[in-house]
Amino acid sequence: MSVLTKSDSVVVSGQTPLFGTVTTQGSKNSALPLLASLPLFDEVEIANCPDLTDIHVMVDTLKYLGATGSFSDGVVKLNLRNIMNRPISEEFTNKLRASSLFLGSLLARFGEARVGMPGGCVIGSRPLDIHLNGFKSLGAEVDKGAGNITVTSNGLEGQFTLPLPSVGATQNLIYASVFSPSEVKLHNIAIEPEIFELVDFLNAAGANITFENPKTLTIRGVKRLNPIQFNVQPDRIEAFTLLVAGVATKGSVKVTHCRPEHLTAPLQALEAMGAKVEVGDDWIEASYIGPLKGIQVETGFYPAFPTDCQQQISILMALAETPSILSEKVFNSRFRHLDELRNMGAEIKINDNSAVIQRSENERGMIGCKVDSYDLRGAASMIIAGMVSEGVTTVQSLRYLYRGYEEFIEKLNRLGAEISYR
Incomplete structure (x- = not known):
């Protein structure tokens, strides 16, 4: 069934x-941020993805942006060369809070991202303030209005200390910094296993992300990421x-x-x-x-x-x-x-x-x-x-x-x- x-x-x-x-x-909490990073790529294959409604929503969102490919038998295989910088409407974001992670990846690829306010399980207040303050501290402009969040930047750089180790904010700021014109340093980051898997995934594709200690990482910008095959933990x-x-x-x-x-x-x-x-x-x-x-x-x-x-x-x-x-x-x-x-x-x-x-x-x-x-x-x-x-x-x-x-x-x-x- x-x-x-x-x-x-x-x-x-x-x-x-x-x-x-x-x-x-396969890990839901790893697969979702890996999928949210895919606007950074031209081509990717991710295996051991669990057959979950959240995974289907993420794949559907990527196809809405212009990706082509499939999700079957635990494998997401997508071509993203022709994706467009389309606003991600509440049609997608109301279903899934992880949709907010597209802010960072679209910002890195296109210099602008527009995403509707995220949904997901009602388990308490989960504001995006840390994400947005991080973008602003690293040089981006942020506008919230009419149920949408818009972030624009010519390239992030500098340092930001997270007031608390938010997993989502750590992920979003990593995506947004992969193509930085210089480097970005993030302090007090989340250290969940899913964060280390994301960094391994991006580095395997050519990113330059290093840990100074478990709570601080440095992202040195690269020009592009290479196609990759990867297994979810x-x-x-x-x-x-x-x-x-x-x-x-x-x-x-x-x-x-x-x-x-x-x-x-x-x-x-x-x-x-x-x-x-x-x-x-x-x-x-x-x-x-x-x-x-x-x-x-x-x-x-x-x-x-x-x-x-x-x-x-x-x-x-x-x-x-x-x-x-x-x-x-x-x-x-x-x-x-x-x-x-x-x-x-x-x-x-x-x-x-x-x-x-x-x-x-x-x-x-x-x-x-x-x-x-x-x-x-x-x-x-x-x-x-x-x-x-x-x-x-x-x-x-x-x-x-x-x-x-x-x-x-x-x-x-x-x-x-x-x-x-x-």
Whole structure:
């Protein structure tokens, strides 16, 4: 079934443990910024791209700009020699926040970029101020009006220190500087694995980007980038989601073709809760070995605990024998799923961006019911919640799930879940 035609809800039969081995998809959070950089190229082939609605939107946007080619069997193959500097309207940007990354790549190629205000999951305030202030500090002119952002420049140069290590702003400023007439130095950059993959990708095509230290990089402008073939790295967030599903259902799941070093903080949290975690060069196995213990987790920028793993760990917290404290420090509206957990019986107290979570006082534990999905990671977490609850759970609004998980339901069913599309 195509990701574009899948049902918007599923029925989950609870209390079925998961056992087995599953392979990680290509990284959504790497593939999207790689695709957003493609206006810098004439020709490119990117493999291991996950079949997600977000990826389709990015490819459609590139074709709207004039790219030709295809996305099939995990490979995006595009010719971009004849792309045009067309405004990217809200038709595209309302669907996907990563569309804002076209500002940097179009600016570098054409000296001007116009993009509609970005959309995506509603997980809190995510202003583009750092992106735009960075452009201005490096010599560009920025105009915001009538729902559009326009950036113009004859070439960026100079230095900029990000007030906080925004992943998107780091990516956008890297794109915009690749063809700089001299050099650009960026300080306090994001250091997520996806940033290093982007730099590797651009350097492999002929860019000149070097790290002075993990938080500072220098971009020396080049005239052009060469055609390139590249493989997207494994998805660390999907890997953790599947591991949580195994532990939550009192089973054992081994995730292969992944990079354990990208998940240090989340794996430490699993171990602290009482799960058994084993790690190899390219695999991780997490197993339930006894009652879970409450812990304290605070999200932050890499290498801290990722905000994209917060909703998944909250399911384990709702099963633990002792209370947990969950603090969200990156986004200000990422606790909406906790209301759904409450409806299923979990005991949760929320104070601003912190929550105390503990298991249901009901001896039967959480009870299945109809729940909604409010964002991408919340959708996956509600499915896991359904698998650990008594009875049947209907999870709605799965359009969010398909933005970031490829064949997620199918993978869970192969591991022993009982989930059916409605």
